Amino acid sequence: xxxLLAAVLLAALPGAAMAADVDGRSxxxxxxxxxxxxxxxxxxxxxxxPVFWHHHFGKIAAAWGLAFLLPFAAVFGPAVAGANLVHAxxxxxxxxxxxxxxxxxxxxxxxxxxNLHGSPALNTGLLALGAVLAxxxxxxxxxxxLIRPLIRANDNRRHTVHVVVFFIFIVSNAGGSLTPLGxxxxxxxFLKGVDFFWTVAHILPETLFLIGTxxxxxxxxxxxLYRHREELLPSxxxxxxxxxxxxxxxxxxxxxLLGAVVALVLLSGFWKSPIAFDILGTAVGLPxxxxxxxxxxxxxxxxxxxxxxxxxxxQFGWGxxxxxxxxxxxxxxxxxxxxxxxxxxxxxxxxxxVRAVTRPxxxxxxxxxxxxTGALSSFLDNAPTYLVFFNTAGGDPxxxxxTLAPTxxxxxxxxxxxxxxxxxxxxxxxxxxxxxxDRGVKMPSFFGYMLWSCGILVxxxxxxxxxxxx
Numbered sequence: 305x306x307x308l309l310a311a312v313l314l315a316a317l318p319g320a321a322m323a324a325d326v327d328g329r330s331x332x333x334x335x336x337x338x339x340x341x342x343x344x345x346x347x348x349x350x351x352x353x354p355v356f357w358h359h360h361f362g363k364i365a366a367a368w369g370l371a372f373l374l375p376f377a378a379v380f381g382p383a384v385a386g387a388n389l390v391h392a393x394x395x396x397x398x399x400x401x402x403x404x405x406x407x408x409x410x411x412x413x414x415x416x417x418x419n420l421h422g423s424p425a426l427n428t429g430l431l432a433l434g435a436v437l438a439x440x441x442x443x444x445x446x447x448x449x450l451i452r453p454l455i456r457a458n459d460n461r462r463h464t465v466h467v468v469v470f471f472i473f474i475v476s477n478a479g480g481s482l483t484p485l486g487x488x489x490x491x492x493x494f495l496k497g498v499d500f501f502w503t504v505a506h507i508l509p510e511t512l513f514l515i516g517t518x519x520x521x522x523x524x525x526x527x528x529l530y531r532h533r534e535e536l537l538p539s540x541x542x543x544x545x546x547x548x549x550x551x552x553x554x555x556x557x558x559x560x561l562l563g564a565v566v567a568l569v570l571l572s573g574f575w576k577s578p579i580a581f582d583i584l585g586t587a588v589g590l591p592x593x594x595x596x597x598x599x600x601x602x603x604x605x606x607x608x609x610x611x612x613x614x615x616x617x618x619q620f621g622w623g624x625x626x627x628x629x630x631x632x633x634x635x636x637x638x639x640x641x642x643x644x645x646x647x648x649x650x651x652x653x654x655x656x657x658v659r660a661v662t663r664p665x666x667x668x669x670x671x672x673x674x675x676x677t678g679a680l681s682s683f684l685d686n687a688p689t690y691l692v693f694f695n696t697a698g699g700d701p702x703x704x705x706x707t708l709a710p711t712x713x714x715x716x717x718x719x720x721x722x723x724x725x726x727x728x729x730x731x732x733x734x735x736x737x738x739x740x741x742d743r744g745v746k747m748p749s750f751f752g753y754m755l756w757s758c759g760i761l762v763x764x765x766x767x768x769x770x771x772x773x774x
Contacts, residue, residue: 326380326388326641328648335641336653338372339688342634347683347728351750361627365634372638388640390584397636399495399596400488400687401629404444406565406599406606407485411445412620413558413610418551422458424526427467428519430454431474435515438479439486439504441562447476447732452618455743463529468740468747469756470522474515476732477724481511481717485569487730489681489690489719496694497701498712500573506713510772514721517764555614561602568598624735635688646695658696668697670773674714678722678765682729690719714773722765725757726750 345364349357357364377385420426430450437446454471458464480486482504484494490503553559572595579590614620645652650659661672673693680689693715697704704712723730727737727750737747748756 328644434475435479443480677718682725
């Protein structure tokens with residue numbers, strides 16, 4: 305894979321600067337097969353061949369990437385292929401992965417010690433705290449920080465599945481809806497030019513409604529189970545739960561590093577510099593370079609300053625981050641022709657999709673965007689899904705933030721909120737499920753989890769549609 309990419313780049317060097325964007329109107333829908341293939345692989349292979357997926361997901365992603373890149377270079381020439389590849393890497397993939405790595409590393413360097421006792425009030429408080437933290441340190445960071453102490457707090461209760469399910473709803477998804485730091489789709493929008501504080505200004509009521517309602521429902525369910533169905537175990541059953549040290553935090557230096565991550569992202573959004581470097585047709589601005597280099601420094605500093613015992617207590621490892629990095633390399637590569645076809649609008653191969661989310665007068669329908677984005681985010685991955693519908697709506701951030709603000713709000717809410725509908729809708733969902741099962745929680749199956757989400761989340765989404773997305 306590396307050799308192929310290098311060959312394409314080298315061949316593209318002489319003419320890359322003159323390579324024009326591909327006209328999506330001239331493309332066949334078959335160019336979207338590799339993109340659909342990698343997303344379906346992510347959705348289905350872990351369910352039917354988990355061992356194979358665990359050992360070969362990187363090869364599967366590379367195979368789909370090659371299935372697009374080789375024919376694309378052959379048909380349109382190495383210059384066009386190289387220019388599009390460089391743009392996907394420098395403008396989207398590298399900033400995306402660098403931020404996720406920084407948040408993952410910093411959160412993995414903070415350990416919440418002490419064994420709390422999982423009363424309904426405490427559990428609800430931890431979920432509310434996680435919802436707030438998710439928009440500050442990302443749904444991945446907040447999930448990895450709080451899921452273990454939450455499980456420890458409930459280790460003497462028999463009914464704990466609902467605790468983890470609501471944790472996925474609130475902390476791993478809905479809580480990350482207010483800033484680009486919160487969830488990958490919003491960070492992609494930020495990279496495309498959406499203002500940092502745009503989402504908090506435009507979908508705050510929806511977020512408060514969803515999280516507030518979920519917290520009330522959880523408190524009622526947890527209280528009923530605690531009082532009427534719970535049989536408290538006489539002693540803490542898990543080795544982790546025997547930690548009787550006073551409540552507190554280990555690895556506190558990472559809080560300062562977390563502040564540095566926030567500052568770097570904010571800086572790149574507010575700092576307007578005329579300095580930019582043209583790399584094979586892609587303009588790379590100085591603020592973005594400073595942000596990404598700074599995030600790498602923060603990541604290395606966290607690894608250097610965090611005591612080994614903290615990583616050991618947190619069971620910190622690179623497996624989840626490696627999976628995300630490899631899969632998204634394939635996603636960002638294969639999505640290139642899909643975006644070009646969507647940008648062609650009703651005249652392109654995906655004209656039917658554009659017409660489905662468009663009213664008869666030609667204006668976008670926020671309700672259709674909300675449900676179309678959400679439906680795909682439920683079964684594929686919410687980050688590329690957001691990108692697809694962002695471009696379907698025109699892809700111009702200035703227009704989407706103003707004239708088409710209801711449409712962008714619907715896309716943002718659909719991608720973030722409905723990523724909770726299945727285990728595969730958002731990366732932290734699977735991480736939380738794996739950790740819970742490792743700690744002895746009997747999590748529902750893929751379709752069992754969907755019974756929870758369809759029974760609780762979908763009715764709330766219907767209410768939200770009539771209130772905000774008509």
